[in-house]
Amino acid sequence: MNTRVDDQYKSFLDNWDRGFVDTEEEPEGYWMEAEFGQIPMDLHGTLFRNGPGKFQIGSDKVGHPYDGDGLVLAISFNNGSAFFRSRFVRTAEYLAESKEQRIMFRGTFGTQRPGGPAQNALDVVVKNTSNTNVVCWGGRLWTLFEAGQPYRLDPSSLETEGLETLDGQLRAGLPFDMGSAGANEAFGSMISGTQQRLGNGPYMPRELLAAEFEVAAKTSFELDGFAFLHDFAITKNFFVVFQNPVTGRSWLLRPLLGSCFAKCRNAHPAVDNVPYVLGKAPAAACVRWVAGKPTLLHLIPRPGRTDAQGLPLQPRTFTAPSLFVFHHANAYESEDGQRIVVDSIHYESLPAVGREALAEQQIDPDVAFRSRLRRVEIDLRTGMLQIRKQFDQYLEMCSINEARSGRQHRFVFGYNSVFQPDNDVQIGIAKVDTVTGTAALWRPGYQKFALEPKFVGRPGATKEDDGWLLTVMFDSGTQDCHLVILDAQHLEAGPVASLKFRDPVPSGLHGCWSSTYYGPDAAPAQ
Template identity: 30%
Template sequence: MEPWTSDNPFLTRALAPVFDERDAADLAIEGRIPSGMRGIFMRNGPNPQFKPDDHYAYPFDGTGMIHAVYIEDGRARYQNRWVLTTELAEERAAGQRLYHSTLSAPPHANLANTNIIHHAGRYLALFEGGAPYELDRDLNTLGVFDYDGVLPGVMSAHPKVDPVSAELFSVQYDLETGELLYLRADKTGRIDRIVPFQSPWPAMVHDIALTQHHIVAFVCPLVFDFSRPGPPATWQPERGTMVALIPRDAQAAQDVQWINGPAFFHWHVINAHEEGDRIEVVVPWYDSFSLTGSARKLELHRMIIHADTELVEDQTIDDQACEFGRINDAYLGRKARYCYVGLRAPRSGETPQVGAFEAIARYDMDTGQKVVHQFPHGVTVGEPVFVAAPESLREDDGFIVTFIHEEGRSDGGFVILDARHIERGPMAVVRLPRRVPAGLHGSWTPM
């Protein structure tokens, strides 16, 4: 792959792409991998092979590349591969870029660059502007996965998988028409529910919340309208935020309950649970949002939805900026005491980087206690993913794993922290043969 450089801030420092695919075994380890830890950590993120146009922006652009660390018997190996989409294959054949960035005119590509999950025995690279791509465990691209032709077009980048039923739940959106589509797949990967319903206005629904009986989708007042010149979306807080409560067994649009709440924006949901008619959803919360990148407040909030009275409470948990929150996935959709986030904690003399964090925080949602591990100068981290310890008995029996990026170094690192005591720093750092760019979302699959 022919390297290139760019002065676009979304293609420099921690976001600078890499240009080769590698396989490396018996990696050097600082510290010791916890006994019994055995599985695969995969993380997706944008990594354009060909130099993009001038409108390239994180996190909207760049073909997906999967970086994976395989842990077994106290040893580690590393692989990375581009998701070989149809569009990337066409560009490779042409030897140049053929598709344009999201905020440029068509044609646009399915980038398969946002998330990677394991469901019903399949590894799926997800991008909400297209259908999933299936990969095998060695990151070979097997092709588009459209659920045997049942998938109606695109799929969400953030479906939720119930840890008890193993069902997958998803909500897709259409920015032209405002239509939303609720989709459910059973534990075998067969779609058994498709329910279209209309949003009050065209908006992104990037992520959803799952509870034992509902899917929760927030339609925030970043309103899309492609008929006018300029940016395709404007912030219209006077509309408030509309909350869609979708019964997991919904069969028609009239089964969806709509509740009006306060104006805010969110990319991600950390977790949700319900107690009777009371639903709690924890989100990294923005006071506004603009595609042009204007200043905005980012905090950690709890949204409390009262389905019976149709009221929404907005509670601040912490005013320190955070994103990419995760929990122990065994508690997804149920009450979870602990969550882990990428924390913005800029160090003196450093310029913060988009898409990367200087610290990881653990929140005790019962007591409000916050514990932080601050990484050294020049080190940034990605999404913290929880890995349950073998035969774990408590919710926080396990580890937090993530890639680190060290400014000025050509190699990379994969860190393992004790989920109970992240403030103690890494239990182990697996040294990687190359730097891993800041990316988006990942998952752990036990072997």
């Protein structure tokens, strides 16, 4: 446990941790009822969410919540009704541990096999929990984990169909990251990134055609040094990659952590990976923050893109002050193509992931509570960067109207808290106007935590914020969980509807929206 955090945050963390609760899956599903308000009649489609959902196997407990097995939730909306279903992802590791009723694999963030270092030494393969994200594209549903291959699920039943190879385009065992569904729709191709786990292969963004799932194009780009890549942004002409100033011995971390800690060459040699190899520490403990080292911003040309003279665009790298980024909201190019704008969540240094993992590597134990939405503007003519704060409160899990992905946007959504000294223990939703610099806020109340918001546009909408925000909210005091529907244009008015889950659902990580209804054909009994 990271006990170094300031006392004003400890009550918040205690309540936050209660959201990681073991739950039973609901494969048959059920119709949800609105405890408050009414489900909009024109809200049509399916919200998918993924996250860790199993934190104990037999008598063994995972060492960190993010090492839990992936649980996929699906809430399908049609004609004012909502149907809920959930299933665990049947990874090979999940099936093996379920059969043996014990932990058999090491986790990325803190889980060890029982028996101490002797049972973990020299085991440098981390468990594929398939718990980080879920993407629905071209009628297929994938669950993602950055250190392993994706799994394919049936989007209607959520049954696991097996490892995904994209019809042979993805080599077995190759870690795989995927761009947002919004970016996929906006550009007409699926945007993804892979990188080699072994050897000297580069980080490789690629684009696939939706109908045939054939690789339309791919790009190879090698990062110099070490990196921690969880997300990347996309513009009309570029992939945008932030290389955070962290270090690790790439010869060891490549086979261990896959694309979560991306393959790079000439890695910093002054990191002690021996505790991991000897079975004494988790893989994530190999990462160190390098104080004072700049952050590098890489613009990697998308295939076939040319400049005004018709010549192929070349990769460019820019230097920014030292900062750390997990998540990007969006990126776009100015109309004249001479500026790149990137809105992201910035940390001043390496943040913890929960309390346990990365705690000892931090130079500032409270930095995780000071993330801010900032805009980076890159002048392609001068090479100069400008960084300005967009919102002066904590913000994370940022999102936009995904129809604006890769294009100029105005609004950024995310979850927000103020962490006041009087222990204002709650997380609400913020809508930041990047033009006026103002923000609309919804606060759910004491001990209530709203999770990653997903924007769903209203049919026929002509305004960027005309639609709803969907968020799963849990009450750490009662363990009740709700699906909350908010009007994005009137956020401060509170929920349009609130639907209670029959049993608690754990705090997930990331999700996606599909305009396809994947619920049952029969309507609920009135």
